[in-house]
Amino acid sequence: MDKIELKVANREILGKKVKHLRRQGITPVHVFGHGIESLALQCDTRELERVLSRAGQTRLIDLKLAKEKKPRTVVVREFDRDWRKGELVHVDFYQVKMEEKIRLEVPVVLLGEAPALKSKTNMLDHELGTFTVECLPAKIPSSIEVDISSLTELDQAIRVKDITLDKDITVLNNPDLVVAKISLRPVEKVEEKVVEAVVEAEAEAEAAAEVAEEAVEAPKEAARDQKKSKET
Numbered sequence: 001m002d003k004i005e006l007k008v009a010n011r012e013i014l015g016k017k018v019k020h021l022r023r024q025g026i027t028p029v030h031v032f033g034h035g036i037e038s039l040a041l042q043c044d045t046r047e048l049e050r051v052l053s054r055a056g057q058t059r060l061i062d063l064k065l066a067k068e069k070k071p072r073t074v075v076v077r078e079f080d081r082d083w084r085k086g087e088l089v090h091v092d093f094y095q096v097k098m099e100e101k102i103r104l105e106v107p108v109v110l111l112g113e114a115p116a117l118k119s120k121t122n123m124l125d126h127e128l129g130t131f132t133v134e135c136l137p138a139k140i141p142s143s144i145e146v147d148i149s150s151l152t153e154l155d156q157a158i159r160v161k162d163i164t165l166d167k168d169i170t171v172l173n174n175p176d177l178v179v180a181k182i183s184l185r186p187v188e189k190v191e192e193k194v195v196e197a198v199v200e201a202e203a204e205a206e207a208a209a210e211v212a213e214e215a216v217e218a219p220k221e222a223a224r225d226q227k228k229s230k231e232t
Helices: 015-023 045-055 186-231
Strands: 004-010 026-033 036-044 061-065 072-081 088-095 102-111 122-126 130-135 144-147 157-159 178-184
Touching: 004 045, 015 026, 026 045, 026 072, 036 045, 045 072, 045 088, 061 088, 102 122
Parallel strands: 004 061, 026 088, 102 144
Antiparallel strands: 004 036, 026 036, 061 072, 072 088, 102 130, 122 178, 157 178
């Protein structure tokens, strides 16, 4: 897999003044990590966007500082965007040590076709979008693929404990968490409840009718019994 490189420079503008950098097409970034001093840096916004689209939050990136001969190996820890314009506001990079395990979120990708979805009344719920994993930087998976072809019927689910990963990758999520599940479509659920309610109402109506009929027949039976006793 090709290396991802990003050129950055030291940043002297801090605080609210960084908005002037953004107007010039420059995004403020920070680098931090275990046992290293945090660095305030900056880089070209368009180049940063390109790197983010390739790396996501799982690929290793070589940060190249002008005054440092050796690049710093980092992953994207967090980034902020202007919710109105969608423009990058800030990016945090975490500097890794190749011999030290790192904890991060890895996206879940569903693959295959679930036979249960051949029924139009069923739908697929993707309930867990990421796995929290711990591993060495070199072992970070870009994604976790989950095959849903084993889902053949309603209410069947795939849980965290059903996913097999590399032995060097530790999953920190609860093993019983549902990753994907076959559920009934909301409309079908409503219709099902309506049908149940109608059936229940009909049963109650029939029971009430039987009680009423018994109430009417009881005096008649009593009168007939009384008449027979007088005739005898």
